[in-house]
Amino acid sequence: xxxxxxxxxxxxxxxxxxxxxxxxxxxxxxxxxxxxxxxxxxxxxxxxxxxxxxxxxxxxxxxxxxxxxxxxxxxxxxxxxxxxxxxxxxxxxxxxxxx
Amino acid sequence: xxxxxxxxxxxxxxxxxxxxxxxxxxxxxxxxxxxxxxxxxxxxxxxxxxxxxxxxxxxxxxxxxxxxxxxxxxxxxxxxxxxxxxxxxxxxxxxxxxxxxxxxxxxxxxxxxxxxxxxxxxxxxxxxxxxxxxxxxxxxxxxxxxxxxxxxxxxxxxxxxxxxxxxxxxxxxxxxxxxxxxxxxxxxxxxxxxxxxxxxxxxxxxxxxxxxxxxxxxxxxxxxxxxxxxxxxxxxxxxxxxxxxxxxxxxxxxxxxxxxxxxxxxxxxxxxxxxxxxxxxxxxxxxxxxxxxxxxxxxxxxxxxxxxxxxxxxxxxxxxxxxxxxxxxxxxxxxxxxxxxxxxxxxxxxxxxxxxxxxxxxxxxxxxxxxxxxxxxxxxxxxxxxxxxxxxxxxxxxxxxxxxxxxxxxxxxxxxxxxxxxxxxxxxxxxxxxxxxxxxxxxxxxxxxxxxxxxxxxxxxxxxxxxxxxxxxxxxxxxxxxxxxxxxxxxxxxxxxxx
Numbered sequence: 001x002x003x004x005x006x007x008x009x010x011x012x013x014x015x016x017x018x019x020x021x022x023x024x025x026x027x028x029x030x031x032x033x034x035x036x037x038x039x040x041x042x043x044x045x046x047x048x049x050x051x052x053x054x055x056x057x058x059x060x061x062x063x064x065x066x067x068x069x070x071x072x073x074x075x076x077x078x079x080x081x082x083x084x085x086x087x088x089x090x091x092x093x094x095x096x097x098x099x
Numbered sequence: 100x101x102x103x104x105x106x107x108x109x110x111x112x113x114x115x116x117x118x119x120x121x122x123x124x125x126x127x128x129x130x131x132x133x134x135x136x137x138x139x140x141x142x143x144x145x146x147x148x149x150x151x152x153x154x155x156x157x158x159x160x161x162x163x164x165x166x167x168x169x170x171x172x173x174x175x176x177x178x179x180x181x182x183x184x185x186x187x188x189x190x191x192x193x194x195x196x197x198x199x200x201x202x203x204x205x206x207x208x209x210x211x212x213x214x215x216x217x218x219x220x221x222x223x224x225x226x227x228x229x230x231x232x233x234x235x236x237x238x239x240x241x242x243x244x245x246x247x248x249x250x251x252x253x254x255x256x257x258x259x260x261x262x263x264x265x266x267x268x269x270x271x272x273x274x275x276x277x278x279x280x281x282x283x284x285x286x287x288x289x290x291x292x293x294x295x296x297x298x299x300x301x302x303x304x305x306x307x308x309x310x311x312x313x314x315x316x317x318x319x320x321x322x323x324x325x326x327x328x329x330x331x332x333x334x335x336x337x338x339x340x341x342x343x344x345x346x347x348x349x350x351x352x353x354x355x356x357x358x359x360x361x362x363x364x365x366x367x368x369x370x371x372x373x374x375x376x377x378x379x380x381x382x383x384x385x386x387x388x389x390x391x392x393x394x395x396x397x398x399x400x401x402x403x404x405x406x407x408x409x410x411x412x413x414x415x416x417x418x419x420x421x422x423x424x425x426x427x428x429x430x431x432x433x434x435x436x437x438x439x440x441x442x443x444x445x446x447x448x449x450x451x452x453x454x455x456x457x458x459x460x461x462x463x464x465x466x467x468x469x470x471x472x473x474x475x476x477x478x479x480x481x482x483x484x485x486x487x488x489x490x491x492x493x494x495x496x497x498x499x500x501x502x503x504x505x506x507x508x509x510x511x512x513x514x515x516x517x518x519x520x521x522x523x524x525x526x527x528x529x530x531x532x533x534x535x536x537x538x539x540x541x542x543x544x545x546x547x548x549x550x551x552x553x554x555x556x557x558x559x560x561x562x563x564x565x566x567x568x569x570x571x572x573x574x575x576x577x578x579x580x581x582x583x584x585x586x587x588x589x590x591x592x593x594x595x596x597x598x
Contacts, residue, residue: 095258
């Protein structure tokens, strides 16, 4: 399979991720969407690294995987805190600050 | 070995900041309960002072742009932004030490995370490398998410953190995707290589759609960081819900770092060297990108100002005002030339003084009364004249009236835009400044034009330390409106060296 195949899969993943985050049903759902976006980017990086040039892309992908884990840890902690305070993980439920 | 030492010596400020962040974390363990805020804050301040000293030594570096480890660069541009970040951090640390809003325990971690966020801003301001840019952005963002939700048990703070993390993670993910596309098109993650490669692609005339998609996705990430439309929705809620010192950090240091990265990104990748003469397609693309940014600038300032008009909460009003100011600064970015970019730097420095001051007053007020409503400021001018007078100075600067620095800063932005041919943008910005007069004036009116008897609270004395901080900021706000020569020269100089 050529480069195009990988790119198409990545683009589909990216679109699915955006769709997940825009649907805003549930914060966990949104966080999964974010993971999809990041993994689409990782797939792009690795594919480009194989077909276009150099190891830069693979190194970039490793860093980005680690960062995704760090971000997920912080995000889950925040969501847990919100669940404790609001008894809900729907992203639209906490709305104390509307004019 | 010598080479390593030589290169390491260029990143002493970063190393120093890292060291003191760890020190802050350790000191927290050995300080008796109840005194953490002062002691750990004191060590953080020492660290910032040492970092500022090392930065000052790099002030007039020769050679003008020193690459470090092939992925960072030390030049006057990055030094300016690092000094900017250190100054903002110092004020945030001082505000935190004087604030009662942050939670009583766990201060060591607070300062540790704050300094780490500052480190992220350092990297963001001094790299052409997409990987390091992404790492810097994430370091800054992840630390900011934690800081926004730091007031544990406070529902507003929790909501702010959740909104911030969802929005921020999506935006940075989208930007990462854009970075990967740039990498795919050029085979490099170094912006100094990507620029010429893109130029070649323009010369081959493959069409600009792939490049436009990649640039657009990258710009989304930057727009989120500087809270520009259409990625500004998180700003009011996060600014209002987060503890005020954190809001100050987000409004000043985080936004400044975002602009630094945006300027570098555009400068290295998308501005053809007009003296050498790039391919016609690239010239056209650069101008189109400028027009896009100009439209975003107009949108951002209008949305921010119109929403600010109806606010009753002072902090939320300042949040919308900071969106509007991102719009004004984008006006300088839209010119895509040296003059515009140096006016951006100038305005950011000015913005630093007036916004730190305004948020400082909000913090002081909320601290002493537990209240953030604009109407409740009634009679403050008669009761606490010093605070009210400095606040008026900050408000006048935020509107952009002489003799403050806000006027000079806006003047440079307007002239840069007009010279580039964005007359319509300057007109929009002028109308917006007039609109902003209304809501800033409401604050001044509440403070001064109501009789003393209507005052809701008894005299709220500023502690001497706090009064001194406000005075320093107010003097800076007025001083740069008069003696702006040297700052302007430095801004211009740092632009010279950006290619």
